[in-house]
Amino acid sequence: MRYLMTSISTETTPAPDEKLFADMAAFVQELTAAGQLLATGGLAPAGTVLTSRDGEITTVDGPFTEAKEVAAGFALIEVGSEAEAIELCRRFRRMVGDGKSVIQQVFG
Amino acid sequence: METVEAVWRLESARIVAALTRVVHDVGLAEELAQDALVTALERWPADGVPDNPGAWLMTVAKRRAVDHIRRSQARDRAYAETAARPGDDTADGDERDDVLRLMFVTCHPVLPATARVALTLKLVGGLTTGEIARAYLVTEQTIARRISSAKRTLAAAGVAFALPDGPELAERLDAVLEVIYLIFNEGYTATAGDDLVRADLCRQALRLGRLLAVLAPGESEVHGLVALMEIQASREAARTAPDGTPIPLHEQNRGRWDRLLIQRGFAAMLRARDAGGAPGPYLLQGAIAACHAQARTAEETDWARIASLYATLETLRPTPVVRLNRAVAVGAADGPAAGLALTDALLDNPRLRDYHLLPAVRGDLLARLGRHAAARTELRRAATLTRNRAEAAYLRGRADGLPAEDQDRTPSGGTVRERAAEFLTRHDASTRRSYAQTLDRLRRALGDDTPMTTLTADAITRACVTAWGEAAPATWNRHRATIRSFAAWAGVPGLAAGLERRADTRTVAGPLPTETVAALCADGAHPLRERALWLLLHESGATVTAALGLDVQDLDLDDRSAPGKGVTWRSGTARLLPALIGGRARGPLFLADRRPGPARTPAAAADLCPETGRRRLSYERAEYLCKRATGATLRRFSPGSAARRR
Numbered sequence: 169m170r171y172l173m174t175s176i177s178t179e180t181t182p183a184p185d186e187k188l189f190a191d192m193a194a195f196v197q198e199l200t201a202a203g204q205l206l207a208t209g210g211l212a213p214a215g216t217v218l219t220s221r222d223g224e225i226t227t228v229d230g231p232f233t234e235a236k237e238v239a240a241g242f243a244l245i246e247v248g249s250e251a252e253a254i255e256l257c258r259r260f261r262r263m264v265g266d267g268k269s270v271i272q273q274v275f276g
Numbered sequence: 277m278e279t280v281e282a283v284w285r286l287e288s289a290r291i292v293a294a295l296t297r298v299v300h301d302v303g304l305a306e307e308l309a310q311d312a313l314v315t316a317l318e319r320w321p322a323d324g325v326p327d328n329p330g331a332w333l334m335t336v337a338k339r340r341a342v343d344h345i346r347r348s349q350a351r352d353r354a355y356a357e358t359a360a361r362p363g364d365d366t367a368d369g370d371e372r373d374d375v376l377r378l379m380f381v382t383c384h385p386v387l388p389a390t391a392r393v394a395l396t397l398k399l400v401g402g403l404t405t406g407e408i409a410r411a412y413l414v415t416e417q418t419i420a421r422r423i424s425s426a427k428r429t430l431a432a433a434g435v436a437f438a439l440p441d442g443p444e445l446a447e448r449l450d451a452v453l454e455v456i457y458l459i460f461n462e463g464y465t466a467t468a469g470d471d472l473v474r475a476d477l478c479r480q481a482l483r484l485g486r487l488l489a490v491l492a493p494g495e496s497e498v499h500g501l502v503a504l505m506e507i508q509a510s511r512e513a514a515r516t517a518p519d520g521t522p523i524p525l526h527e528q529n530r531g532r533w534d535r536l537l538i539q540r541g542f543a544a545m546l547r548a549r550d551a552g553g554a555p556g557p558y559l560l561q562g563a564i565a566a567c568h569a570q571a572r573t574a575e576e577t578d579w580a581r582i583a584s585l586y587a588t589l590e591t592l593r594p595t596p597v598v599r600l601n602r603a604v605a606v607g608a609a610d611g612p613a614a615g616l617a618l619t620d621a622l623l624d625n626p627r628l629r630d631y632h633l634l635p636a637v638r639g640d641l642l643a644r645l646g647r648h649a650a651a652r653t654e655l656r657r658a659a660t661l662t663r664n665r666a667e668a669a670y671l672r673g674r675a676d677g678l679p680a681e682d683q684d685r686t687p688s689g690g691t692v693r694e695r696a697a698e699f700l701t702r703h704d705a706s707t708r709r710s711y712a713q714t715l716d717r718l719r720r721a722l723g724d725d726t727p728m729t730t731l732t733a734d735a736i737t738r739a740c741v742t743a744w745g746e747a748a749p750a751t752w753n754r755h756r757a758t759i760r761s762f763a764a765w766a767g768v769p770g771l772a773a774g775l776e777r778r779a780d781t782r783t784v785a786g787p788l789p790t791e792t793v794a795a796l797c798a799d800g801a802h803p804l805r806e807r808a809l810w811l812l813l814h815e816s817g818a819t820v821t822a823a824l825g826l827d828v829q830d831l832d833l834d835d836r837s838a839p840g841k842g843v844t845w846r847s848g849t850a851r852l853l854p855a856l857i858g859g860r861a862r863g864p865l866f867l868a869d870r871r872p873g874p875a876r877t878p879a880a881a882a883d884l885c886p887e888t889g890r891r892r893l894s895y896e897r898a899e900y901l902c903k904r905a906t907g908a909t910l911r912r913f914s915p916g917s918a919a920r921r922r
Contacts (some may be wrong), residue, residue: 202286203486207534244536246479251282255329260328 170206170274171253173260174239180266181240191263199245204256208243231274240267244274279325282314287330287501293374296437298341302381306399308344312337375400376491377437379484382426383452386433391426392455393462394419400405400487401480411477412462433443449492453558455503456484462504475604478509489544499548500559503541507565512535513629520666521673526574538569548842552553560589578611596628604637612644624742630720632661636671646679653730657723683813692731699762703880714758728766736763737774787910787915790814795849802905809866809898810906810913815845817916824893827882860885864892 200204217228295305326332346370382396397403409416463477485502514532571577607615637653655675659668696715721739756775763771797811830838837844863885883892
């Protein structure tokens with residue numbers, strides 16, 4: 169089963185320091201080695217919003233209505249069950265400090 | 277508890293591997309790791325899941341291992357080793373190597389292939405016995421038995437928990453790759469069952485392959501296998517229609533191929549190139565898969581390159597399957613006639629006689645040449661041979677979709693299947709069993725739906741040579757006789773014209789010399805029952821059937837004879853008999869080792885010992901034991917019997 173894990177920063181999310189980079193690198197390496205991490209990446213804080221309404225599409229530059237909803241990064245993982253995805257996400261959260269993550273199963 | 281299971285799945289390989297390094301026994305290591313898991317199941321619901329559950333499990337498990345060593349007999353040796361390598365603060369690199377070592381152990385060549393697969397999935401993949409059983413459509417007990425006997429074999433063989441080096445590394449790595457690819461293929465094209473894909477096995481194999489690629493980054497074949505699996509897996513969504521019908525590669529909607537997996541496959545190919553060395557079979561197959569993945573449409577496929585890659589692969593692995601695949605590629609690159617010529621060379625290969633893809637490929641090439649009737653026969657034959665229902669339905673559909681030709685109007689003489697079934701009903705049960713063996717094989721070789729009228733003596737001869745070319749003359753002649761009587765009954769006696777009777781060239785071995793028998797029967801390594809039987813045969817000259825048919829109450833020990841049975845013996849047997857009888861008054865003299873199960877209770881009460889409940893030793897079993905122990909048949913112990921046979 170594949171899951172998309174997105175992480176969302178909050179005001180209290182600590183700025184990344186050297187230790188976090190080192191821990192993250194080790195974490196990513198370990199998950200890659202275990203064949204569980206398929207793709208990962210960070211997302212730029214700025215973005216563009218496209219909205220469809222009555223067949224018309226409007227384009228609005230960021231920021232989002234609420235800056236705290238900006239996804240800061242994502243990881244696409246392949247695991248055997250949702251519990252395993254949650255467990256991996258738990259480890260990730262413990263590393264990065266305050267903030268939140270969303271896990272969604274990816275179909276197809 | 278879900279979390280515990282999840283953590284276990286994620287961490288078990290590392291834990292079992294680390295423990296194996298400490299205790300030198302995978303079976304024991306797994307037990308100790310399971311103990312830690314049980315502790316977690318007890319403690320976590322109450323105390324909460326620890327911050328780092330993997331490390332927690334590892335610590336508990338290692339503590340168990342140390343406790344075990346303290347208690348165990350091999351204390352001193354093991355102490356020295358654990359002291360030299362403290363268990364709790366091992367570097368990451370070491371732990372990684374532990375998992376690699378574990379894979380080398382679970383894929384060790386001393387184990388049969390099925391056991392390697394089961395043990396690897398259990399210990400490295402973290403699957404439960406039940407999950408493995410479900411994936412392979414066998415019972416849980418079967419898998420449990422395979423795993424426990426594999427552990428025993430490993431322990432008995434003293435397989436070292438060490439990384440092999442030099443030429444041994446390459447050889448052992450091959451075994452690991454083979455197991456991973458076996459698992460992948462079992463998931464990718466299920467050999468049995470209703471679903472074409474068992475995705476969880478594919479995923480496990482991919483995981484194991486990716487893991488191995490990190491553990492052994494310098495081996496190009498490992499990356500080649502990973503590339504091959506990633507690219508094959510990328511097609512999963514496109515391989516079947518919504519109703520489960522398989523869609524061949526060139527008809528797949530390439531938009532449904534998983535670009536992410538394809539890219540991962542390409543990346544693995546690049547890593548393989550960086551690793552260097554001559555391209556091995558997996559790398560070549562990976563390159564072929566990459567060729568397909570690169571083509572944006574089926575028409576853009578670079579068949580010439582694929583054909584040349586197959587030609588190289590054929591020099592490394594000249595297996596019939598590779599040659600068949602090359603025929604497909606050549607058929608696409610240079611036209612169906614060229615491909616068909618290559619498949620013709622495979623027709624009498626005994627290893628392909630039940631391989632459905634040979635007739636499937638031929639059917640396809642024949643159809644492209646416009647030879648529709650022949651194509652239909654081949655496609656239907658392929659459908660009969662495949663064990664996968666979805667694939668069979670697809671092949672039948674293709675056969676039915678071909679335009680009709682004059683020569684294949686409704687067959688007047690019936691099809692091979694119909695006529696064979698009719699023929700069999702005319703005989704009694706035992707003849708039918710023997711005839712059915714021949715005709716079933718023939719039906720599979722010729723195709724069930726082939727009209728009788730289109731059969732030729734050539735086709736029959738080829739089918740027989742492919743199936744029984746290597747068989748003993750007696751076997752060949754038995755099948756030949758069946759085919760002759762079937763052909764005569766069906767009114768086409770000419771069909772068996774190409775089948776020559778084979779002379780039985782076996783030389784019947786004479787009786788064993790008395791000294792040999794004496795030496796064998798004096799050797800205490802053989803069980804008493806065997807020695808008594810051999811000596812009785814030797815001294816009495818009775819037939820094996822007569823000897824095995826003896827009952828305790830038939831014997832006159834003082835007269836050294838069985839009155840009424842015509843069997844007499846001499847002093848050697850007389851010395852062994854009292855111990856063999858062991859106070860029994862009735863029932864068979866020679867008893868089987870075990871009591872019969874409910875389904876195997878003998879029909880005749882006389883074959884069951886009233887005192888022990890065991891049944892009479894069967895001819896087959898006695899013969900097997902004798903051949904295994906002495907290399908000779910039972911007949912050779914009995915001078916009279918051997919002489920009669922001559």
